[in-house]
Amino acid sequence: MANVTLRNVRKTYPGGFEAIKGVNVDVADGQFCVLVGPSGCGKSTLLRMVAGLETVSGGEIDIGGRVVNQVEPADRDIAMVFQNYALYPHMSVFNNMAYGLRNRGMKEAEVKTRVDEAARVLELTPMLERKPRQLSGGQRQRVAMGRAIVRQPKVFLFDEPLSNLDAKLRIAMRVEIRKLQRRLSTTSIYVTHDQLEAMTLADILVVMNGGQVEQFGNPLAIYEKPATTFVASFIGAPPMNLMSMRADEIKSQIGNSGDAGILGIRPEDFVITDQTPAGGVALPLTVEAIERVGAETFIYGSRKQDEQRIAANPGELPPGEVIVRIPGSEAPPIGQKIRVAAVRAKLHLFSDDGRTRIEA
Amino acid sequence: MVEEEGFRRYVAHAILWIGIAIVAFPVYIAIVASTQDNALIANGQMSLLPGGHFFEVYYQTIFVGTSGSTREPVGNMMLNSLVMALLIAVGKIAISIISAYAIVYFRFPFRMPIFWIIFITLMLPVEVRIYPTYKIVADLHMLDSYAGLALPLIASATATLLFRQFFMTVPDELLEASRIDGAGPLRFFWDTLLPLSRTNMAALFVILFILGWNQYLWPLLITTRDDMQTIQVGIRKMITTTDALTEWPVVMATAVLAMLPPVFVVVAMQRLFVRGLVETEK
Known part of the structure; x- marks a missing residue:
């Protein structure tokens, strides 16, 4: 059991490319920390630095009160689950799990006890003598997890462990990972690009972009109060609607909005109504497209008036387009003009460059 | 069809x-x-x-040899050829898998120049460098010895290249998983890389054994003693007789015997050999 602290961690590649530009994260003992961000944001690099598979160019990585910058991966007391599982193809499931223990000179009886216990927890007992190629994707995934838990390490590291599984299995394994981590209460760091996985697994969520931490904290707190427009559009699906406030129509509706230049409203915070809530925002829309998913419906509407560009972010909508989420499957027909509104408490205000959240 | x-x-x-x-x-x-x-x-x-x-005929061939040209029993020639072919095949695999491991998995000064030097030796088979090679082997007093027969043929670029290509297809995560599992470079090589290379090694063994078995020019040059003769050289010597009739049945029996070990190796390792050539499992 240990906490993991990253102090101003940097990574610069020999070519001069700065992959990690000074990251500070503190994961308390037993917490489940999820690093999330678009591809190329440095989240995997950061995880591999914690594992000791990448050298650290600057700052300190502290595991359980010991700075491990120069410590070999095997001596950091961590275990890692890889995206492609990285099982030893020529070894049986049992040997795959036992390998790390034997390398540490553990007695064979103890090895057997631990592997059997892990196999029982992961329901791998009937497969212990099989080779990895005889297993399905989900089973391989569980073997990879088993290899990590038999070690009883201080920290689990997960590098997008579910991205090779199909959608259904991914959800099942996600729940299993969470349950397992709760029971073992081992500090964990988990990398994913899937914001849903991030939201559901994390005790603390670290949203990364361009080698920096955009925001970290409780996932719901991040969802409710995103610190930047990047976080706003990355966390939550479909993404938050971001609108320039230079259009006088919106600005005058909100009234006191400080220096805010960008307004964000989540699709689920809109209602179709003719009324305008006090201090809230109402938008006239033309319905462009409808997506029905059963329990809810997404309406894609256009505003036309406002064509001004907002800083480009992943998942961002084209200017002037707004997504509205309504429950059920009743929706206005395409082409119809509707009016949607959101109350004051559901508005998110950001500075012009999108880098600061404004509470007004 | x-x-x-x-x-x-x-x-x-x-x-x-x-x-x-x-x-x-x-x-x-x-x-x-x-x-x-x-x-x-x-x-x-x-x-x-x-x-x-x-x-x-076969009794005479194996235990006595021809009565005229060479008095060496073919059994002994086969033993010489076998030792040479095995030394070449095993030696080549051992040397090249180690050098490929060094080149693929370690960063050391002049790594690429060294790789290219190995690569260039592809263009220099024994026949091309036969004079200097003979001189070296003679100076090292290895004429008429198994070492002299096998050593110059062992260092090989082809096998090194093959293992290099194979190692490069092994996912990096396996190395990383090994590092986290506490396996050092030797452990990783022994526990993971060698078992994964098994089929490749088998395929190479078949090819190299036959290559070694069929060597003619080099053994002809460096062996002078009858009891160090290989079977390929022996057959040739049996045919050219100066004043006696060529003993064709013995010559033919020797030829048949010379075919047997390669056939045996191919048949015995066929399954691994084919898998080694088409293998994708990693």
């Missing part, structure tokens, strides 16, 4: 049979001739059916 009808099919099969006959007939002749009486062959009256001297 398109199903051919009647006549066309017989023609196709006939052509295939002719092909097989062309390949197999000389082998058949060798086997038949090795069971006949030498006088009959010398008269040009050799029968195409096996003769009755099988046991005596």
Whole structure:
């Protein structure tokens, strides 16, 4: 059991490319920390630095009160689950799990006890003598997890462990990972690009972009109060609607909005109504497209008036387009003009460059 | 496959049979001739059916040798060839898998120049560098020895290249997982890389064993003693006799015997060999 602290961690590649530009994260003992961000944001690099598979160019990585910058991966007391599982193809499931223990000179009886216990927890007992190629994707995934838990390490590291599984299995394994981590209460760091996985697994969520931490904290707190427009559009699906406030129509509706230049409203915070809530925002829309998913419906509407560009972010909508989420499957027909509104408490205000959240 | 009808099919099969006959007939002749009486062959009256001297000819060949040109029993020649071929095959695999491991998994100064030097030796087979190689082997007093027979043929770029290509397809995560599991470079090599290379090693072994077994020029040059002769050189010497009749049955028996070990190696390792050539499991 240990906490993991990253102090101003940097990574610069020999070519001069700065992959990690000074990251500070503190994961308390037993917490489940999820690093999330678009591809190329440095989240995997950061995880591999914690594992000791990448050298650290600057700052300190502290595991359980010991700075491990120069410590070999095997001596950091961590275990890692890889995206492609990285099982030893020529070894049986049992040997795959036992390998790390034997390398540490553990007695064979103890090895057997631990592997059997892990196999029982992961329901791998009937497969212990099989080779990895005889297993399905989900089973391989569980073997990879088993290899990590038999070690009883201080920290689990997960590098997008579910991205090779199909959608259904991914959800099942996600729940299993969470349950397992709760029971073992081992500090964990988990990398994913899937914001849903991030939201559901994390005790603390670290949203990364361009080698920096955009925001970290409780996932719901991040969802409710995103610190930047990047976080706003990355966390939550479909993404938050971001609108320039230079259009006088919106600005005058909100009234006191400080220096805010960008307004964000989540699709689920809109209602179709003719009324305008006090201090809230109402938008006239033309319905462009409808997506029905059963329990809810997404309406894609256009505003036309406002064509001004907002800083480009992943998942961002084209200017002037707004997504509205309504429950059920009743929706206005395409082409119809509707009016949607959101109350004051559901508005998110950001500075012009999108880098600061404004509470007004 | 398109199903051919009647006549066309017989023609196709006939052509295939002719092909097989062309390949197999000389082998058949060798086997038949090795069971006949030498006088009959010398008269040009050799029968195409096996003769009755099988046991005596093979006994003489293996344990006595020809009575004239070489007095060396073929059994001993086969032993020499076997030792040489095994040394070459095993030595080449051992040397090249280690050098490929170094080149793929370690960062050291002049890594790429060293790789290119190894690569360039591809263009220099024994026949090209035969003078300097002979000089070195002679200076090291390795003439007429197994070491002299095998060593110059062991260092090999082809096998190194093959292992390099294979190692580069092994996912990096396996190395990383090994590092986290506490396996150092030697452990990783021994526990993971070697077992994964098994089929590749088998395929190479087959190719290299046959290559070593069939060496002619090099053993001819550096062996002078009869008891160090390899079978390929021995056959040649049996045929050219100065004043006596060539003992064809013995020559043919030797040829048949010379074919056996490569055939045995191929048959025994066929499954691994084919898998080694098409293998993708990693």
